Amino acid sequence: MTLILIALKFLLIVFGSIIAGFIGSLTGLGGGTVLVPVLTLFYGIPFIFAAGASLISTIATSAGSASAYTKKKIANIKIGIGLEIATTTGAIVGSLTLIFIDKHSLIWSVYVIFGLVLLFSLIPTIKKIGKEIPPETKPDWSTKLFQLTGSYYDERLRKTIKYHGIRWWLGEIVMFFAGFVSGLLGIGSGALKVLGMDWAMNLPMKVTTTSSNFMIGITAATGSSIYWYEGYINLFIAAATAIGVLIGAFFGAKVLVKISNENIRWIFFAILSFLGFDMVFKGLHLINFIITFSLMIQFFISIIISIVLISLLYYNSKRKEWRDNNEKSR
Amino acid sequence: MKNHDDEIIISYFLKAGVMISVSFIIVGVILLFAKNGGDGYTLAQMSDYHYALAHGIDSRSVSLNKILSGLSEIDGLYFITVGLWVLIFTPITVVFIGWLSFLEDKNYLYVGMASIVLFNLFFAMLVIPRFIV
Numbered sequence: 001m002t003l004i005l006i007a008l009k010f011l012l013i014v015f016g017s018i019i020a021g022f023i024g025s026l027t028g029l030g031g032g033t034v035l036v037p038v039l040t041l042f043y044g045i046p047f048i049f050a051a052g053a054s055l056i057s058t059i060a061t062s063a064g065s066a067s068a069y070t071k072k073k074i075a076n077i078k079i080g081i082g083l084e085i086a087t088t089t090g091a092i093v094g095s096l097t098l099i100f101i102d103k104h105s106l107i108w109s110v111y112v113i114f115g116l117v118l119l120f121s122l123i124p125t126i127k128k129i130g131k132e133i134p135p136e137t138k139p140d141w142s143t144k145l146f147q148l149t150g151s152y153y154d155e156r157l158r159k160t161i162k163y164h165g166i167r168w169w170l171g172e173i174v175m176f177f178a179g180f181v182s183g184l185l186g187i188g189s190g191a192l193k194v195l196g197m198d199w200a201m202n203l204p205m206k207v208t209t210t211s212s213n214f215m216i217g218i219t220a221a222t223g224s225s226i227y228w229y230e231g232y233i234n235l236f237i238a239a240a241t242a243i244g245v246l247i248g249a250f251f252g253a254k255v256l257v258k259i260s261n262e263n264i265r266w267i268f269f270a271i272l273s274f275l276g277f278d279m280v281f282k283g284l285h286l287i288n289f290i291i292t293f294s295l296m297i298q299f300f301i302s303i304i305i306s307i308v309l310i311s312l313l314y315y316n317s318k319r320k321e322w323r324d325n326n327e328k329s330r
Numbered sequence: 331m332k333n334h335d336d337e338i339i340i341s342y343f344l345k346a347g348v349m350i351s352v353s354f355i356i357v358g359v360i361l362l363f364a365k366n367g368g369d370g371y372t373l374a375q376m377s378d379y380h381y382a383l384a385h386g387i388d389s390r391s392v393s394l395n396k397i398l399s400g401l402s403e404i405d406g407l408y409f410i411t412v413g414l415w416v417l418i419f420t421p422i423t424v425v426f427i428g429w430l431s432f433l434e435d436k437n438y439l440y441v442g443m444a445s446i447v448l449f450n451l452f453f454a455m456l457v458i459p460r461f462i463v
Contacts, residue, residue: 002374003363003366003373006363006373007363009377010359010377046379049379049382049383049388052389056418059417059418059421060348060351062421063344063345063347063417063420063421064344064348066341067341067348073337077336077428078440081428081447084425084447085443085446088447088451088454089450092450092454095454096458217344217420217421218421218422218425218447221418221419221420221422221451222450222451223454224418225418225451225455226454226458226459228390228418229389229390229459230390231386231390233388233414234388234389235388235407235410235411235414236376236377236382237379238414239355239358239359239410242355242413242417243352243359
């Protein structure tokens with residue numbers, strides 16, 4: 001009887017991980033960003049076990065979907081490996097920081113940081129919504145030195161797109177933080193990697209999301225090995241999440257190549273904002289700071305805040321589009 | 331990367347790594363349920379997260395030195411362990427393939443950069459654990 005209950009528990013984690021993996025792969029986030037909140041908020045798993053299971057499963061998402069993208073030659077492996085210098089260094093510093101925080105019983109702060117990282121990573125995303133291919137820029141010194149050029153075939157636009165990256169140094173700085181966040185929070189931190197390549201280096205969205213997907217695995221491998229020796233990986237949970245996330249990522253990758261970039265960004269935004277608010281509330285709840293109402297009420301407040309926010313921003317972006325169209329037709 | 335076949339090879343390596351890893355994990359899970367636990371712990375103890383957290387039933391309690399004996403005793407926990415470590419090594423092989431292909435292209439700047447990445451990976455795996463345990 002208890003074995004059946006445990007099996008059910010296992011399958012529930014697999015199910016949650018499938019959803020997390022699907023969304024993670026679709027957005028280039030890598031699963032963990034959705035998985036950690038799901039495991040901690042809905043399954044009551046301690047943060048460090050959630051982070052451990054999530055980080056190691058992130059490798060599965062990354063490897064699973066990256067194998068599809070690299071074959072299609074969208075991901076830029078050279079730029080990716082170059083930027084991994086910063087992400088792996090960041091991952092080492094980040095996971096050591098988490099160990100410090102855990103040993104000093106400051107885990108509530110990781111929830112708040114988790115939520116804030118999610119919410120702040122939205123700002124640049126909202127600003128650029130609707131731009132599929134980045135604005136034209138002149139190559140700078142780093143473009144030539146670090147060979148930041150490439151091309152890929154866009155299935156939806158039906159043409160080969162040539163691109164070049166700029167500001168390699170700024171990309172490396174953002175990537176260090178991406179790695180740090182990955183090690184600290186047990187996520188792939190694809191959002192920050194996308195930020196580094198999209199905003200800092202001005203690469204096209206499709207190259208950014210696919211290369212980030214490939215880089216996440218290397219960053220997560222660095223953090224995971226440190227997590228392993230520190231005992232942050234519960235094998236029961238990690239086995240379930242690794243399988244689930246992989247299944248989810250498989251379907252996510254099938255869909256990604258076919259949908260428009262604008263849709264990716266809106267899904268991105270909607271889910272992140274809800275999870276972000278809820279994680280902040282949970283962290284503050286743990287130390288009874290200001291917010292002391294129950295988890296259920298926190299949950300609904302987070303949903304309401306994010307729905308209102310997304311609707312407003314969606315309306316705002318559509319209104320701009322109408323105005324542009326009207327001006328064109330005149 | 332001039333030689334675009336490298337991307338195909340990388341793609342196969344990633345796929346193979348994930349498939350090997352997942353097979354080990356699935357076999358491990360089946361064994362875990364069939365034998366009601368592994369490595370001296372029952373399934374109920376492992377799946378009670380707060381009990382596991384308090385009693386240190388986690389990756390630290392699984393000794394990597396015992397992998398071979400664990401596998402020969404058909405212990406599910408060690409099958410999952412192997413699966414997870416194959417997963418960790420999968421992206422590392424990709425950096426290694428990248429390193430080789432940069433060398434082939436005589437792109438020494440990128441050979442150097444890939445070397446730093448590999449150094450970081452092994453630093454995290456071999457050096458840091460000695461200081462934190």
